Amino acid sequence: VDDSAVEDSLLSPEESVEGDELDFVDEGIEHIATNPVDDWSPAATFDVLFLTSALGRQSPPSNIELHTFAYLACLLSVFRGRPASEWGYTFSAIPPTLPFSPGIEAALAELVASGLIQATAPVLDEDTDGVMLARHQVVDAGSQELAVWRGLTTFSGRVAYLEAATKTAVFSSLPGVVNSLSNEPQLRLAMRTDGPRMLLTSVTSGPLYEQFGALVEALGPEHEELVVPASLYLNFLTQQARERLDALLDVQEDDES
Amino acid sequence: MSASETPLVDVFKKLSLESYEAAVHEAHGEAGVDALVGLLANVRDLLTHVPHEMLTRGVVVIAPIDPTATTLTYEDGATVAKLSELAGRAVDALTVAVLGVAKFRVWLSHEVDVVSNGPVLIYRYVHQVVEEVVIDQTSWEINDTPWACKMAIPTFTEVEDALAKYVAENRIPVQCGHLSRTWRDDKRLAFLEKPEKHMRRSLIWALTLSVNDVNVRPEVGQGETKPVDVEITWLSIKRSAIIEIKWLGHSGPKDATTFSTSYTQARAVAGLRQVAEYLDIRDATDSTTPVMGYLMVFDARRRGLTATQSEINAEDGLHFAMSDPEYPADLINRPDMGRPFRCFMEPICT
Numbered sequence: 001v002d003d004s005a006v007e008d009s010l011l012s013p014e015e016s017v018e019g020d021e022l023d024f025v026d027e028g029i030e031h032i033a034t035n036p037v038d039d040w041s042p043a044a045t046f047d048v049l050f051l052t053s054a055l056g057r058q059s060p061p062s063n064i065e066l067h068t069f070a071y072l073a074c075l076l077s078v079f080r081g082r083p084a085s086e087w088g089y090t091f092s093a094i095p096p097t098l099p100f101s102p103g104i105e106a107a108l109a110e111l112v113a114s115g116l117i118q119a120t121a122p123v124l125d126e127d128t129d130g131v132m133l134a135r136h137q138v139v140d141a142g143s144q145e146l147a148v149w150r151g152l153t154t155f156s157g158r159v160a161y162l163e164a165a166t167k168t169a170v171f172s173s174l175p176g177v178v179n180s181l182s183n184e185p186q187l188r189l190a191m192r193t194d195g196p197r198m199l200l201t202s203v204t205s206g207p208l209y210e211q212f213g214a215l216v217e218a219l220g221p222e223h224e225e226l227v228v229p230a231s232l233y234l235n236f237l238t239q240q241a242r243e244r245l246d247a248l249l250d251v252q253e254d255d256e257s
Numbered sequence: 258m259s260a261s262e263t264p265l266v267d268v269f270k271k272l273s274l275e276s277y278e279a280a281v282h283e284a285h286g287e288a289g290v291d292a293l294v295g296l297l298a299n300v301r302d303l304l305t306h307v308p309h310e311m312l313t314r315g316v317v318v319i320a321p322i323d324p325t326a327t328t329l330t331y332e333d334g335a336t337v338a339k340l341s342e343l344a345g346r347a348v349d350a351l352t353v354a355v356l357g358v359a360k361f362r363v364w365l366s367h368e369v370d371v372v373s374n375g376p377v378l379i380y381r382y383v384h385q386v387v388e389e390v391v392i393d394q395t396s397w398e399i400n401d402t403p404w405a406c407k408m409a410i411p412t413f414t415e416v417e418d419a420l421a422k423y424v425a426e427n428r429i430p431v432q433c434g435h436l437s438r439t440w441r442d443d444k445r446l447a448f449l450e451k452p453e454k455h456m457r458r459s460l461i462w463a464l465t466l467s468v469n470d471v472n473v474r475p476e477v478g479q480g481e482t483k484p485v486d487v488e489i490t491w492l493s494i495k496r497s498a499i500i501e502i503k504w505l506g507h508s509g510p511k512d513a514t515t516f517s518t519s520y521t522q523a524r525a526v527a528g529l530r531q532v533a534e535y536l537d538i539r540d541a542t543d544s545t546t547p548v549m550g551y552l553m554v555f556d557a558r559r560r561g562l563t564a565t566q567s568e569i570n571a572e573d574g575l576h577f578a579m580s581d582p583e584y585p586a587d588l589i590n591r592p593d594m595g596r597p598f599r600c601f602m603e604p605i606c607t
Contacts, residue, residue, distance in 0.1 A: 058298070062470050064469075098472070173467065179472060191472070210265065211265060213265075218270045224286075228273075228276070228279050232272050235272050239268075
């Protein structure tokens with residue numbers, strides 16, 4: 001499967017093929033992002049630079065974490081009533097990577113190639129379970145570039161969503177946020193069915209909208225900031241996962257006794 | 258009515274009432290949320306330089322909600338520009354007042370009288386005692402994790418490193434609420450019946466927070482075999498790890514005169530064999546996904562323990578502390594078998 005076929009499958013959900021026909025999925029995302037220039041998006045480039053800088057204060061992020069926090073920021077813009085189609089780039093679930101944005105992957109490759117972000121090479125330990133992804137840090141030139149870009153009207157409207165997304169990590173951990181968000185209805189469905197699917201489409205977003213509607217009602221429509229709703233939503237997803245775990249353990253315990 | 262049957266709005270309202278993030282917003286608005294995020298970011302930075310395990314008398318970090326309008330009054334102390342300047346000190350007590358960006362006042366004591374003329378947020382951690390945020394004199398316990406310090410949760414790129422840290426932290430198992438529910442008595446002599454599900458919750462939650470770039474879930478089982486306890490799926494590549502949990506020692510109802518179940522090291526060996534059998538089944542059903550297998554043993558063996566015993570001396574209580582089960586070479590040497598882990602959980606000895 002060549003890269004154009006991958007792109008087609010991401011952008012045309014109605015024409016998506018089933019997972020067993022997409023053998024590139026077996027290789028993992030690093031193999032499908034070898035020629036990602038066609039996916040370049042200015043919004044994704046800004047987001048990757050912003051997220052890498054902000055998350056780096058807590059822990060230099062991997063590309064997996066950049067996809068997740070970009071998706072969380074996008075969800076927060078949806079929470080504020082902004083259509084996902086205005087976010088600037090798309091997200092898909094391509095198991096095992098949940099979520100995955102070709103725009104984010106392309107932007108990261110571009111920023112590393114241009115020297116604004118430094119990728120720390122992974123050290124593989126084949127003797128154990130070593131699967132180590134590169135971690136990323138913004139260098140001084142990248143910070144200067146970011147300071148200029150965040151003042152541009154093109155990008156300034158995104159900052160509140162990106163900031164709120166990254167601030168949720170301070171209450172938990174980067175892996176904690178990644179695991180919590182994997183319980184978002186669309187990502188959870190993709191994990192269970194183990195097939196690629198477009199995220200945030202009009203067809204798939206119903207359960208998400210229902211949850212966001214309840215969150216708005218609980219906090220009150222006058223609630224002005226985004227960190228508390230973002231944190232509460234992640235807590236909600238975590239609580240749901242724990243309840244499912246408890247139910248599963250009870251069933252398995254009954255089966256054993 | 259279970260939480261899943263509760264209207265979503267009520268679920269979120271309850272979560273909001275239990276949330277210190279929402280509480281600080283309720284009291285101080287967006288400025289309060291910003292101050293809280295700033296406080297916790299400074300705490301995280303501090304705890305990368307000062308090991309939380311040393312803070313047995315405790316650390317206090319004080320941050321004004323509005324540093325430009327609030328003055329802190331104090332005596333003595335030293336001013337530092339970066340919290341990294343505190344690295345390398347062996348301190349069991351510390352107070353840090355956040356005076357502004359890159360300006361901190363520091364004391365090597367946890368009992369410093371810092372007076373404020375405006376609202377402040379306070380973080381306090383005493384190792385194995387408390388981790389809290391204080392908002393307007395109300396304390397919010399913030400650590401609901403199996404790790405000792407929520408603001409210093411270790412993160413790992415390898416599962417083995419995370420398991421080793423989990424074992425080290427739970428040698429004295431006081432932090433994890435799940436593990437606390439396993440005990441039959443307050444001296445940690447024996448387990449209640451069926452302690453395994455609490456251990457499973459604890460391990461899943463701990464790994465969820467600390468292993469990078471993976472998804473951690475209970476394994477739901479395929480086919481006729483009993484499912485393993487934990488499955489870890491890498492998000493970057495088709496690869497998995499499974500963890501089987503076993504416990505050793507005695508279990509039974511409170512106040513019973515005999516134990517209902519007792520397991521020796523043979524149980525651990527059977528657990529490792531179970532992992533090997535499961536790896537064989539997985540390889541036969543999905544040979545494209547490499548799977549590593551692990552055994553985690555929660556060990557509460559006590560020498561000569563009886564069900565009516567209420568105390569134990571150190572000689573008997575710690576007799577098995579350094580006593581690993583002997584595993585068959587054909588299992589332990591498999592290329593897809595990770596090293597087995599044993600978490601010896603110390604009793605409170607007389």
